[in-house]
Structure formats: structure tokens, C-alpha cells
Amino acid sequence: MLKRNIAVGLDIGTTKVCVVVAEKDEIGKLNVLGNGRSNSDGLQRATVVNINKTVAAIKAAIADAERESSIRIKGVNVGISGAHVNCIHSNSEISVNQTGIVNESDVRRFLEKAKTNIKYLDIDHEIIHVIPQEFIVDDQDGVLDPIGMAGTTMRGSAYIVVGLRTKIRNIKQCIEKAGLDVSALTFEPVASGIAVMKESEKKSGVVVIDIGGGTTEVAIYIDGAIRYSEVVKVAANDVTHDVAHGVKALHEVAEELKIRHGYAYSKMLDEDETILIPGIEGRPQKSFPKSSLTMIIEARMMEIFELVRDSIKRSGYYEYLNAGAIITGGGALMPGTEELARDVLGLDVRLGYPEGVSGGIKGSVNNPMYATVMGLVAHSLQNSIFEEQRETQVIEGPFKSGDESPGEEVSSPVAAGAPSALNPAGNKIVDRLKKFWEQL
Incomplete structure (x- = not known):
């Protein structure tokens, strides 16, 4: 079993569907292994209006990406957008654990508390992201990374992205009908920002x-x-x-x-x-x-x-x-x-x-139209424990057109094998947290 830092981004747009398969190298840059693109007319204003046309476009783009990368794609990080998506600022406050040193469990509780503060949302909506914005540990404000700080209370704010449940379900239906798994949903403005911004x-x-x-x-x-x-x-x-x-x-x-x-x-x-x-x-x-x-x-x-x-x-x-x-x-x-x-x-x-692309078929995605899909890949590879726990994303390969049998199985970093936030593995969790805060 070969474990590799591979992720797949899927951008289902109004005019096109883009797929990118990329691998994170040893210095954290992206190597593009393959990409696919197809014309799309199954959406209007980022909302699915024709399931069959959307599924056909997804299948065509996925097939191109599989041929180019020689990898069979199973799980994808899918972009979501549209006027139905709303963003809410939510405040939260918790007591720090008994040690008096902020740990990852405290941050989890902080974000869960932020979610409970917006329970007034009706059942027609669901949460897509809970993104921390700022922490205040006791009287120290402006903190982006609270892990390891001493204090008794931690408060601050989070940015919560919610979407209409039926429209999200239609997107998921299209993915599943195309024979894929939804490993994660990412709000597209977040993905685009990750792809094109400099620190x-x-x-x-x-x-x-x-x-x-x-x-x-x-x-x-x-x-x-x-x-x-x-x-x-x-x-x-x-x-x-x-x-x-x-x-x-x-x-x-x-x-x-x-x-x-x-x-x-x-x-x-x-x-x-x-x-x-x-x-x-x-x-x-x-x-x-x-x-x-x-x-x-x-x-x-x-x-x-x-x-x-x-x-x-x-x-x-x-x-x-x-x-x-x-x-x-x-x-x-x-x-x-x-x-x-x-x-x-x-x-x-x-x-x-798109920033942070160092190798592979880099030139094929060096275009602003690939900003969202490259951000989706980068977001998957960040593997933040602050995000909602994602489903296993499995990519089966190598794959050649016409080959019906799976080859080696490659798990992405959002798959099983990564330490659970509820069962931290010592310094590995701290290192991942530090990387996340640097990328946020």
C-alpha cells in the first residue's frame, strides 16, 4: 500500500467543469499530475438546473484527468457557491482546560460553541465551514494561533459558512451519479483565495x-x-x-x-x-x-x-x-x-x-480560470483538524484508459491514517496546527 499526499479538486462551474489531480511535494508545493476540463450547461448562477447534463460534464472531465494522471479518481473536494450560501460571524468563549495551556481540544470546543450560537438557522440550511478568525486568550488579543498559550479563558470569533440543504444535496447527487465520493465541500471564494493570495x-x-x-x-x-x-x-x-x-x-x-x-x-x-x-x-x-x-x-x-x-x-x-x-x-x-x-x-x-505550483504539468493550470480548482486541491492538502472531519478520499491507480481493475491504492492526506483531533498524536498534531495557522 503506497501512501501519497494526493488530492483531487472538482470545480463545477456554469460554463465549464474542471478537475485537477495534484500531489504535495516534500517542501509543501503542488505537483500537478493531471487535469481535465469539459463544457457545462447544467448549471445556472452556480446552481444545478439539469442533473444529467451536469453528471455527463463531470464524467468527461474526470475521464480526461484520469487518462493524464494514470490514476483512478474516487474522492473529490468539490467547490460550492451561489447566492444561497451565506456567511455568519459568530462569537465564542470557553474556559481553558485544567492545565491552563491552550491545546487543540480547547480550539475544537471553541469552534463547537461558535456553531451552537447560530442554532437559530432553520432546518433548510447546513453548515459548510467553521473558520476561526481571531482568538483572545485572557487579555491577549489578535491571536491567530493560540496553541501552547497560557490562560484561563479563550474567546474570539469564527466565520461560519452555511448553504441551502437542497442545493447542496443536488451537487452531491451529481457527484455520486458520476461514480465519485464527496470527500469535502469547500466554499469557492475560500478556495480561490487560497490559490492566488500571497501571505x-x-x-x-x-x-x-x-x-x-x-x-x-x-x-x-x-x-x-x-x-x-x-x-x-x-x-x-x-x-x-x-x-x-x-x-x-x-x-x-x-x-x-x-x-x-x-x-x-x-x-x-x-x-x-x-x-x-x-x-x-x-x-x-x-x-x-x-x-x-x-x-x-x-x-x-x-x-x-x-x-x-x-x-x-x-x-x-x-x-x-x-x-x-x-x-x-x-x-x-x-x-x-x-x-x-x-x-x-x-x-x-x-x-x-494559481500560486504554490512547483512541478508536474504546471503549465496546464497556469491560468486564472484554474484558480478555484487549484485552491480546492490546496485546501484538501492543508488537512486542518479545525475543519469538519472529512470522509476518506481514496484514489485508485495507476489507471489507464480501458483498464477495469484497480491498481495500487493511494490515500490522500484527508484519508484514514491521519491522527484524529480527538485522539492527538503528540507533536504531530502541534506541527499540523502550526502549518494550518501559517496557511490561513
């Missing part, structure tokens, strides 16, 4: 803006912890719809026009030119000014960033974003997007690529 940005204050096909996700990090998130229901697909309406073309043609000729900001367009657009169903082709195409795109992209700006200001953290904004996702790739975002948001802006 200095997370501490200084930064907003991560992930522009997907159906939704734009906003996550704000201050002093090393997530403080606010929101899902905006306007994104890249809306740009394509506007182009299709403006130039009177099919959706597929409009998408190609957007990708090949689109600019998000009219100030970035050096010179105008005429674009030839194929006619619909045998009709003659027509011409359209590139400047007019840019105006259509700019109007919708400006709306997206205005909504994001409103979200940031509602959070109350706008003045604390010393590191500015990171824009990522497939919708951030259009020329002029950074410049438009900078003008509308009034912040420094950079484009976010």
Missing part, C-alpha cells in the same frame, strides 16, 4: 474577485483571516449574452467574438477595425465595428465591478484593503480588465494566477 497580501488586507461564468465571487481577507464574502449574480456569461444581443449573433459566435476581439475597457483600444460576423443559418455575414463591440463589453464589465465595489463598501473593510484587489477566474482574462477594475474600484489591482 503578505492576506495580512495587509486584500479582496479576491473571482469572475466566473455565472457568478462573481468576492472574498475579503484582513489580518490573515477571511472577514467577508459575497456572491454577485452578474458575470462573464452576461457579457456574452449582451454581445449576442448587440451584434445579433448566436451565443457560440458571441463567445468567440468576446474572446478573440473583446476589450473590457475602451481606453485600451488602440485603433478601430471592422469585424466580420458569420450569419445565422445561412444568412450572409455582416460587419461590426470593434469599437462598438468594446462598448457593449465595457458596459457590462463596468456593472460587475460597480456591484463588487458596492459589496466591498457594505462590508465596512474598504479602507483596510492595503494590498488592493486580486481579480481571477476566466472572466478576468479579457484585455483591459485590470485597468477597468482599477478605475472603478479605486484600488491597486493585479491578475491572480
